[in-house]
Amino acid sequence: MISALVFDLDDTLYPESEFVHSGFAAVGDWLHGEHGVAGFTEEAGRLFAAGARGRIFDEALQRLNVPGDPDLVATLVQVYRAHTPRLSLYPDAARAVGYFGVRCRLGLLTDGYAATQRNKVAALGIGKRFRAIVFTDDFGRECWKPSPVPFERIGAALEARPAECVYVGDNPGKDFVAPNRLGWLTVHLHRADGEYGRIRRSDLPEDHRAQHQIGSLDELAEVLW
Numbered sequence: 001m002i003s004a005l006v007f008d009l010d011d012t013l014y015p016e017s018e019f020v021h022s023g024f025a026a027v028g029d030w031l032h033g034e035h036g037v038a039g040f041t042e043e044a045g046r047l048f049a050a051g052a053r054g055r056i057f058d059e060a061l062q063r064l065n066v067p068g069d070p071d072l073v074a075t076l077v078q079v080y081r082a083h084t085p086r087l088s089l090y091p092d093a094a095r096a097v098g099y100f101g102v103r104c105r106l107g108l109l110t111d112g113y114a115a116t117q118r119n120k121v122a123a124l125g126i127g128k129r130f131r132a133i134v135f136t137d138d139f140g141r142e143c144w145k146p147s148p149v150p151f152e153r154i155g156a157a158l159e160a161r162p163a164e165c166v167y168v169g170d171n172p173g174k175d176f177v178a179p180n181r182l183g184w185l186t187v188h189l190h191r192a193d194g195e196y197g198r199i200r201r202s203d204l205p206e207d208h209r210a211q212h213q214i215g216s217l218d219e220l221a222e223v224l225w
Contacts, residue, residue, distance in 0.1 A: 002164060002224050002225075003104055003105060003158075003165075004105045004107060004158040004160035004164055005104050005106055005165075005166045005224070006106075006107035006109050006154055006165065006167045007093075007097075007109070007169075008110060008167070008168065008169035008170060008175060009108060009110035009121070011194040012093070012168060012170045012191075013089055013090065013093040014087050014089050014090060014120070014124060015193075016195055017048075018086070018087050019120060021045060021048075022085040022086055022087070023080040023083055023085065024044040024045055024048070024080075025041050026080065026083035027040060027076050027080050028041030028042075028044070029041075030076070030079045037064060037066055040061075040064060043063050043064060047059055057076050058073055081113055081115070081116045082115065082116070082119075083119075084123065087120060089124060089126070092218045096217035097126065099221070100220075105159070105160065106129060106131055107130055107131060107132045107134070108132075109133075109134045109150055109154050110136065111144045111174070112135075114138050117135050118135065121133065132154050132157035134150045134153055134154040145178065146174045147178060148178040148181065151165075151167070151179050152182070155182075162183035163183055163184075165185070166187060168189055168217070168220065169188065169210075170188070170190070170194050170196055172188055172196065172199055172201070172204050172208050172210065173196065175188070176208060176209065176210045177208055180207060180210075180211075186211050187210055187211070187214060187223055188209070188210035188212065189214055189215075189216075190213055
């Protein structure tokens with residue numbers, strides 16, 4: 001019997017692209033205010049839409065003819081991570097949290113820098129909807145997924161045995177390895193427009209595959225009950 005339902009955050013409960021563009025806007029405002037540089041938000045957005053990842057700040061600055069400066073880029077990264085975002089839940093996520101919240105104990109387990117992830121939860125206004133929230137970064141970078149440590153911690157916090165736990169996430173590269181090994185039920189939420197929407201189940205090693213795949217959280221009840 002399922003008693004604990006644990007969700008991932010980014011691209012599971014809200015569109016991560018909202019945070020990305022919100023962060024680009026914050027960085028653009030800071031650059032314009034501190035250095036008189038205009039156009040960063042738009043350049044970074046174009047690069048992101050084109051599939052650039054990892055060095056977007058460097059490339060956007062280069063396009064704006066701003067000399068490369070590691071200290072400046074580091075500051076921009078900090079502005080990006082620390083900004084207060086404007087976010088909204090996916091409609092199916094809002095329905096799922098409401099529906100399952102009165103039927104089982106809800107948990108939230110998310111990777112990423114803890115302060116940034118806490119800002120996201122606060123912006124979404126969902127903190128009180130979960131019995132337990134685990135930010136993997138609180139335990140050290142070595143405990144980010146696919147480490148089993150955060151799953152063990154949240155399972156204990158929800159007072160549930162592994163066979164009673166479910167994890168729902170969107171990134172098969174890291175989300176399901178640990179809960180699969182721990183004996184949890186795993187559900188891959190495959191959002192076609194998400195960051196990992198192009199990953200095919202058939203391309204994954206067996207231990208990375210969730211036991212179930214759905215295209216919307218509106219389908220989750222059929223898997224669980």
